[in-house]
Amino acid sequence: MAWTTVSIDALDLHWATLLPGTYAAPMCRITVASTEPVTLVVGSECSDLTAPSGRVIPTWYAFGDTIQEAEASGWIPAGELPGMTFPTLFSQPTPEGRIITIWCRIKTDSAPAEDGFCSSFELTICPSP
Secondary structure, eight states: OOOOOEEEOOOOOOOOOOOSSEEEEEEEEEEESSSOOEEEEEOTTBBEEETTTTTOOOOEEEEESSHHHHHHHHHHHHHHHTTTTEEEEEEEEEEEEEEEEEEEEEOOOEOOSSSBOOBOOOOEEEOOO
């Protein structure tokens, strides 16, 4: 009988940037244990950080256990992620469990705004074809 269990930690990431610059942090860790390969699918809700005023902070995402692995895997702009699939992250059965970290990177060109910024990141985990 096939089975899959998934756990996700750190569902919220709060940035407190005081100066313009590029910042990166782990957004969440996904643990998948499965007797079958699974695919990660990014939903339509992935976007740049956006303030109610319409101001946008460019946002990228990457996968890797460390920041070095995230850098090596390549940063994907938030606007390109909706609908993307990642079948190779869990391409083999992992009944003992495997952890993947999703990293978030932002680039601010000006002083922080008084209003808050928000973004969504929707992820579906499904059996691989």
